[in-house]
Amino acid sequence: MTREVPGDKLDYRHWEGAVAFRLFSGGDQPTLTVAEQIAVAIGDRIISGALAPRERILEEELATAFNVSRGPVRDAIRILEREGLVTILPRRGAVVTDLxxxxxxxxxxxxxxxxxxxxxxxxxxxxxxxxxxxxxxxxxxxxxxxxxxxxxxxxxxxxxxxxxxxxxxxxxxxxxxxxxxxxxxxxxxxxxxxxxxxxxxxxxxxxxxxxxxxxxxxxxxxxxxxxxxxxxxxxxxxxxDRPTSADSAAARQPSTKAAT
The missing domain is CATH 1.20.120.530 (GntR ligand-binding domain-like)
Structure with missing residues (x-):
């Protein structure tokens, strides 16, 4: 949701979350389909960081969470793939696109x-x-x-x-x-x-x-x-480009190769 800030001259509350704003901006329909609504919920979690890069997106869990069949979930994942938020990998399924x-x-x-x-x-x-x-x-x-x-x-x-x-x-x-x-x-x-x-x-x-x-x-x-x-x-x-803490720890590890 859009954060309210004291002093705003516009009512930002009518601006939907980022993914809904994007989907509404690209279409003529006054409402979102079920698949688009699921894509909005998942996409906003990706953008907020609640779903981390490379994290798996499980169809069955989402179908249960949204009380729908797996069909709309698959359609939602395809929407997110189109938007560059999700990557579909062979034999692994959908994961959050890496940065x-x-x-x-x-x-x-x-x-x-x-x-x-x-x-x-x-x-x-x-x-x-x-x-x-x-x-x-x-x-x-x-x-x-x-x-x-x-x-x-x-x-x-x-x-x-x-x-x-x-x-x-x-x-x-x-x-x-x-x-x-x-x-x-x-x-x-x-x-x-x-x-x-x-x-x-x-x-x-x-x-x-x-x-x-x-x-x-x-x-x-x-x-x-x-x-x-x-x-x-x-x-x-x-x-x-900054090294991660894991990279730094690996760099500090002594070499296990025998001295020549």
């Missing part, structure tokens, strides 16, 4: 280039409704950046503002390409924005970008949007 530094570099390189195009389109139009959403959203980001523990709300708010900007750009093919990457991007963004220092830096760039958009500086706004995406991707990759 990898090489993938984050590839995804954010693509995302930065596409969002730069979106930024120029948005700046050329400067739709008043979108500007109002961005003002309220950036103000929310500033408040969340000051919190010691935002519980992931900063990354989810940034995610929603990006999706809203993409949908306002007027290019449906571009929108589909970026929305298709959105949930994978959100997992990495949460990793990148885990520290208060990073959130404050990101909020500063969002604020500077909004000022440039308000001033009609198309190129300046596009540069700031790209800077924000590049910095987020670089930090996520840096976090994933």
């Amino acid at each position: 990898a530094a090489h993938e984050v570099r590839e995804i954010f390189e693509i995302r930065a280039g596409l969002l730069e195009i979106v930024a120029r389109k948005v700046a050329d139009v400067r739709d008043p409704e979108l500007l109002a959403l961005l003002r309220a959203g950036v103000a929310r980001l500033q408040r969340l950046a000051e919190m010691k523990d935002d519980q992931g709300a900063y990354a989810e708010t940034s995610y929603r503002l990006s999706i809203l900007s993409v949908r306002a750009c007027g290019n449906q093919r571009l929108t589909r390409m970026l929305v298709a990457l959105s949930l994978q991007t959100l997992r990495y963004a949460k990793l990148s924005l885990a520290s208060a220092q990073r959130r404050k830096r990101s909020a500063s760039v969002w604020t500077e970008a909004l000022a440039l958009l308000e001033a009609g500086d198309t190129e300046g706004y596009a540069r700031k949007v790209r800077q924000r995406v590049d910095e987020s991707g670089a930090e996520a990759a840096r976090q994933l």
Whole structure:
């Protein structure tokens, strides 16, 4: 669920969880199917970290938990596979997709280039409704950046503002390409924005970008949007490149090979 923050000028409670927001943004139906509802529940657990990378997703357990047959569960898993949250392995079944530094570099390189195009389109139009959403959203980001523990709300708010900007750009093919990457991007963004220092830096760039958009500086706004995406991707990759405690322990183990 979306976290309420004192001082919000918009009612963020009507914005569904991240996966529902993504599925609603890509379809015309007013409600979600049973399979989509299951995908939302599982997907939100993946994005929150409740389901860890490489953790198995068991069809039978989910069918029992949701009181459905295995058919809708399989359909839900396929939805999550399409969104990049689940990987289906031969003879093992579905597992939560791992996070990898090489993938984050590839995804954010693509995302930065596409969002730069979106930024120029948005700046050329400067739709008043979108500007109002961005003002309220950036103000929310500033408040969340000051919190010691935002519980992931900063990354989810940034995610929603990006999706809203993409949908306002007027290019449906571009929108589909970026929305298709959105949930994978959100997992990495949460990793990148885990520290208060990073959130404050990101909020500063969002604020500077909004000022440039308000001033009609198309190129300046596009540069700031790209800077924000590049910095987020670089930090996520840096976090994933760091050796784990298990790696460090293995490196400290003395060699068992006989001396030569």
